[in-house]
Amino acid sequence: MSHPENATVFLKDKARAKWHDETLWIVREKRDATIHQIPEWEKLRELASQIKDHTLSKLDFYLEELERNATANGIKVHWAENAEEHNQIIGRILREKNCKTIVKSKSILTEECHLNPYLAERGVEVVDTDLGERIIQFLKQPPSHIVMPAIHLKKSDISDIFHEKLNTEKGNVDPVYLTHAARLHLREKFLQAKVAITGVNFAVAETGEFVVCTNEGNADMGVHLADTHIACMGIEKLIPRRKDLGVFLRLLARSATGQSITNYNSHFRSPSPGKELHLILVNNGRTKQLGREKFRNSLKCIRCGACMNTCPIYRRSGGFSYGSTVPGPIGSILSPGIDLKKYSTLPFASTLCGSCSDVCPVKINIHEQLYEWRQEITKANGSSLKGLSMKMANGIFKSPLAYRISGQLMRASLKNLPDSIIYNPLNAWGKGRNLPDLPEESFKAWYKKNRP
């Protein structure tokens, strides 16, 4: 289904849609409050943007530096050209370790690669250990948000799921009670797993280390109990130096949730004695995006989710309405690069209000790229009915006479049409809106009379 169709369905449950909008707006307000405590906020954004621009301009150089330094630290580095290769590498490690149960902390990259179904088919139980991720895993749903994957669910929904899956008391919606139940359940899984998978928030080329940011400490819990740690990262998650990290850690949590810092920012540099540490560098279309000049800087994204929280369309249509791994404004500029046809309605799911670009901590010009994707999509679609009407419009606006006649005709016909036709449900403007009252004459006509 297209975005408008999904959004229409989402908005049918008015109370829930309002709740969703308000919940995400609260996150946006928390973000606003915290960034105003940082007088140099705009300078930080600019600095982060420049560091990322620089890194992307020398991505090959820094990736090789990372590989060299990580390898010297004892990390086993793998390169995956696409999702399939990424999954195969993980599958191979698990076979070698004869591992049938793994714990995973949140990683949007593994969602993008569809790792969970790949491993499930091969008899491996994957347990997502981020609380929100675990909740949606029970429901067999994808995340609806990249930072708050279960943000579409209410406390009462979670109570029902836990009652069914974890035998909690029916109707108990106390967050402390529910979290405690999840904690006991996950503790068992942590103790069983021999392999732990995590994502990567930042990899530092200079030191060959990587950093994982979580609020629940679940990445650390999984990694420290397991014998093998596999970390998966998109090749854009790179920064040149450790001293650059401070810039991004200050921006990330503030933009994501309004916290001043994520609770756990764990550095992984080399394996503990007797253990293994793997790092998989995944391309999966990223170099293609790097080659698209107008869309290149979408790779600066640090996955904070701020553009989703601020987006008036995301808040009123939910993450699933986008049908892509990464929803919201950033998803709408990343996804068409993956499949232009499948995601062709996403760049149009925006008023181009620009709020996404102004909250973006690394200054991605998201709304301008939405505009540019629209141009690409109409070019790729060739001639269409809408295209024809736009060409006709250009024909009208090119010629003052044609414009005047069509304007007069429009005003005359709108006056004479019965309301039943204007406000027909098939007419999208008139469904929920009236048309303006029509003036006697256009400004042009007035001007000719009054300023001869």
Place this chain on the structure above:
Amino acid sequence: MNNHSPHIGLFIPCYIDQFYPNVAIATLELLEKLGCKVTYPLGQTCCGQPMANSGFEADTLGTTSKFIRDFAGFDYIVAPSGSCVLHVKEHSPKVDKLHKNQAYVQSRIYELSEFITDVLKVDSIQGSFPHKIGFHASCHGLRGLRLASDSERNEPAFNKTLQLMRELQGMEVVELTRKDECCGFGGTFAVSEEAISVQMGKDRIADHLDKGVEIIVGGDMSCLMHMQGIATRDKNKVQLMHFAEILNQAIS
């Protein structure tokens, strides 16, 4: 009017010409009262934004060339619309044959309140407007032309349009809960994403109504047309006005 007053080409967006002539008249009269020589080039049509935002920028070369030819001869080009001005400045396709004139037009085009504050250097307009108003910042004016500070960035607060209105006697400007959320118009978005568009408009109006606003004031008639359409349908009594009408009434 003195001899040194700049000669302004008045750019009236197509839907204002057709639907809101009073806003165009107010803009013209206001500029004249402020000492400007104003001409409305009669051949003008549209800036091409509706087509370009729908993904047909390449098809607007003819419209864009026409716009450049109509306006290249003026000292300044002024329009009562942030959205259309932003389009001309940033999104109209490059016309190679007219590149010098296009660059000139793009550097000389101003939204009305921006022109009055930044070029005419008028600090504020004196007069009276005894009403409780809410200000609707249109996104293209706000985040595109930076006519005001927005809630996303950490920057000193300013608002060029409200600055002009701040000394009007009796006028009260309410503080909105979401001070600069989009109204949901978005050009063809209003039709292609009808459900969200209308919901956004309803939410925006509700924020104003909750604060007891009599008149929602803005600088883009497209936003106001959308919200007026919803308010009328929902039988809300709130009025919507372009700030040009208020300033023009206030100083007459």
